[in-house]
Amino acid sequence: MSTDSHNSNSVSDAQYQEAIAAVEKTLADLRGCPDAEKQRLQDDIAQLHSMHEKISSGRVEVVIFGEISTGKSALVNALIGRDVADVDVQGGWTKQVWGTAWEGAGHRIKGLDSSEVVIVDTPGINEVGGADRAELADVTARRADLILFVTDSDLNDTEYAALVELAAVQKPIICVFNKQDLYQPQEREQLTQMIKQRLDGLIPANHFALTTADPREVEYVIEQPDGSTKSEWRKPDPDVGELKSLILEILEKEGLGLIALNAAMYASDKSDRVAALRVEMRNREADQVIWTMAATKAVVVAANPIPILDIIGGLAVDAAMLATLSKVYGLSFSMSQARGLAKSISAAGGVYALGELATSAGASFFKLITGTLGTALTLIPQGAAVGFGSYIIGKAAKKYFEQGGSWGNGSAKSVVKDILANTDKDSVVSHLKDEIRQKLDWNRHGERS
Ligand SMILES: Nc1nc2c(ncn2[C@@H]2O[C@H](COP(=O)(O)OP(=O)(O)OP(=O)(O)O)[C@@H](O)[C@H]2O)c(=O)[nH]1
Ligand SMILES: [Mg+2]
Structure with missing residues (x-):
């Protein structure tokens, strides 16, 4: 020059x-x-x-x-x-x-x-x-x-x-x-x-x-x-x-x-x-979506009198959560795409091992044999466990959307592992239990009067 x-x-x-x-x-x-x-x-x-x-x-x-x-x-x-x-x-x-x-x-x-x-x-x-x-x-x-x-x-x-x-x-x-x-x-x-x-x-x-x-x-x-x-x-x-x-x-x-x-x-x-502001805003919005959906699912599972809906309804809630999350990040996932992602996260991340469908099925079975007498008290921990599974799926999907719809250098498995390592499970579960207690209509189930 x-x-x-x-x-x-x-x-x-x-x-x-x-x-x-x-x-x-x-x-x-x-x-x-x-x-x-x-x-x-x-x-x-x-x-x-x-x-x-x-x-x-x-x-x-x-x-x-x-x-x-x-x-x-x-x-x-x-x-x-x-x-x-x-x-x-x-x-x-x-x-x-x-x-x-x-x-x-x-x-x-x-x-x-x-x-x-x-x-x-x-x-x-x-x-x-x-x-x-x-x-x-x-x-x-x-x-x-x-x-x-x-x-x-x-x-x-x-x-x-x-x-x-x-x-x-x-x-x-x-x-x-x-x-x-x-x-x-x-x-x-x-x-x-x-x-x-x-x-x-x-x-x-x-x-x-x-x-x-x-x-x-x-x-x-x-x-x-x-x-x-x-x-x-x-x-x-x-x-x-x-x-x-x-x-x-x-x-x-x-x-x-x-x-x-x-x-x-x-x-x-x-x-x-x-x-930076966009990240902050999206982050906050995404966390709110995850939290609300996980709580909704926990309540649905704990309250649902018809066993099979636990599983079907459960996946629907997760799929709805992921479709909503995708929009937060400017990606518009269809319900079937969202359902696919939810499935692949739970499979790859071993969310089953967390008690997702296992607990859900167990709860359904439990509800089936105890009928309407299945007490909310026993269903609360199960609802919370299922909600926790959704929470983890939501957090993993959030990471996926943050990276523009990709697992980046890792995989669904490594992401879920990371999230689990950094999540205080007891505190999330205990919050979800509170949520269930608040939302359940105790009187309907005759637990309180
Ligand atoms: N002797 C002397 N006084 C000065 C000079 N420049 C400013 N002053 C005086 O200092 C005082 C403050 O002057 P301003 O110009 O209002 O000062 P400023 O920094 O704008 O003050 P604020 O707006 O209050 O922060 C006034 O009484 C000015 O007459 C200077 O060169 N010599
Ligand atoms: Mg001045």
């Missing part, structure tokens, strides 16, 4: 197109989700739409972070050149994340006429409380192309911790040491050294700028025509020139690549998140 600048620009162009494609693909995946998942993911969908719009138009976002009252909002005003942000002596003034177009930046990404730079102001990092703050900062930082971290002193532990978190997001960061008007040269030099030492290894040494965003008024002594003097308090102009040059230098050098890399990372983060 050539290293001349023209060529590296075209590499960025390709990256840029790829990034747009990555965002579009993630969006398309999301559109393909079942409605329930889409509902849960609606924020992510909206954020991705906005990222798509951002990268297509070539919008660069410069996000300002820092502790309260370090002068973040003042810095927005100083960079933009007019008062767009509320600045206040009272800490915790800015309550929301918000952005303004920086028209005077004069930066355009080549070939993108609509490209603009937006400066985003945020609440102080120690302002919005706890988890919300972390979430807000994280969401904002993930969108950012360039981060300005503002401090007005020596980078305390809270600031350092926040910087470490931000650095993990893998965006360029500039550390801004603001309120220079408050320091004497020697003090400024000392603090600068301290800050740079703390930044070592975290951000590049040259990503550092001194600013005075909103200087305190100073006393000007004015000589009058008559030779007398009068004093006047005036606010000097802000000084953010060094920072502005540094921002533009970074954007000039990396602009397109920066927004491309950013969007691609964003899309990949989102698709990981979507995948």
